[in-house]
Amino acid sequence: MKAKGDVLIGILTVRRPGTKSFRGNHENFRDICEMGRRLGLQVAVFPAEAMNGSEDRIEAYLDARRNGRRVWRKTTLPYPTVVYNRVPDRKTEVQPAVRQAKKKLAERGIPLFNQHFFDKKQLAAWLSGEPETAGYLPKTEEIRDLHHLEQWMEQSTLLYVKPVDGKAGDGILQVTRSGSGWPYRVVAQQNGKRTRMFYKTRQEAALAVWGRVQGQEYLIQQGIDLASWRERKFDLRMLVQKNSTGAWKVTGVGARVADRDGITTHVPNGGEIARARTTLRAAFGSAKGDAILVKARETALVFARTLEQSVQREGGLLGELSLDVGVDTAGELWFFEANAKPMKFDEPSIRAKSLMRLLRYCEFLSRTK
Incomplete structure (x- = not known):
């Protein structure tokens, strides 16, 4: 069992190319570090690329203050005793440096939790x-072809078409059917913007949706009122x-x-x-x-x-x-x-409790590994 002072909690991310910084939500990372200080736990940010060598001390970043400003102080530290995975996106998560870092942590017996995104x-x-x-x-199926899409549209007055690896609602299409002269409405959502399209026939609406999703992994899902x-x-x-x-x-x-x-x-x-x-x-x-x-x-x-x-x-x-x-x-x-990889909750009471609970769980993993 490790004493509190022996616990080093690592936040795993990756370097930001062309800079001396790293990727991820810096505000979130600072909040975690600050709560760690209050609980007497050391927290540092570790880029995955730093774990690809044989050294026992590796590149890390500590939340610090300089001239009244909060800054990230680059240093070297031993490997963390537990690691919280915050690699920022799916594409980065399969890069060789991240895969190697995860392998190195496993070889050293260091627990890493939330290893990858869900799809x-x-x-x-x-x-x-x-x-x-x-x-x-809700009833959900992977879209197979245009005919499959038309079948769903024939049977449903409300349905959603969603990318398998979507995030925060991006890439979603909503299809509704009413009794008006242009009964099919397709709404596409991307980067905070919505595009609305209206069609007279099911075939036209299905072709419009298929044109947006063909060749990509999409699911079709029952709409809920x-x-x-x-x-x-x-x-x-x-x-x-x-x-x-x-x-x-x-x-x-x-x-x-x-x-x-x-x-x-x-x-x-x-x-x-x-x-x-x-x-x-x-x-x-x-x-x-x-x-x-x-x-x-x-x-x-x-x-x-x-x-x-x-x-x-x-x-x-x-x-x-x-x-x-x-x-x-x-x-x-x-x-x-x-x-x-939850986004931070904006409700203050949830936010404070979430930070404390996250770090207490890290401490638990460090004690029991």
Whole structure:
């Protein structure tokens, strides 16, 4: 068992080419370092490229102050005792330097958690095979061809087409069918912008969607009629983390509200943050709204344990994840997404608790490895 002073928590990322810096959310990393100071734990940022040699001391960055400003001080440190993976994107995660760093950590017996991003196809396969989670999944299939797409559009008045490796709602298409003269509406969302297209026939609409997704990995998913708050659709964002004893806990639940013509609730695409209890009570009344929130928290723990088992079967560790959970107009819960590299929650109470819980779990891994 390691004493607190022997624990060195590493945040894994990569160098920023052409600079003396590194990639990732620096503000998030500083918050983690600051909370580490308060808890008496040392935290440093380690670029994966530094782990490709045979040295026992490697390049690292410490959060420091210089002339009243917070700066990253480059230094050399021993290998960390535990590593939190924040490599910033899927493309970088498969680069040789990152693969080699993960191999080096494994050889040294250093625990690394949240080893890679999830993708939507992988999640669907894991969760649809488990009785406890399968019932919460909207019907989802990988798009095979144009005819497959047309079949779905014939059977559905609302559906979504999503990239397998999508993030924050980018690349999503929404297809709706109504009884008007141009009954098919396709809305494409990319980089915070939405493009709306209208078609008279199913065939025209399907061709338009197929033209955008052909040759790429996309899923087609049943649309859910979400509950509304102030005439705007909303869903729930839930942060689930392991604590100081390695047990799963719900750190916080927030609501994300779409703009009036939004097709997703993601904040970068026009969504707004709201309190989960407020939105649920407004939509369903106090008693039912509170009951839905309790059920959502219980269900989040089931999903976390199920996903952890899937990750463990691949030889990995999972210490935190965020979940996107929809609530339909009848109050039923639907699972939309899980993220193994959660963005930071903007709610102050959730944010503070999440930092503390993250570091306590790191300390737990250091003690028990």
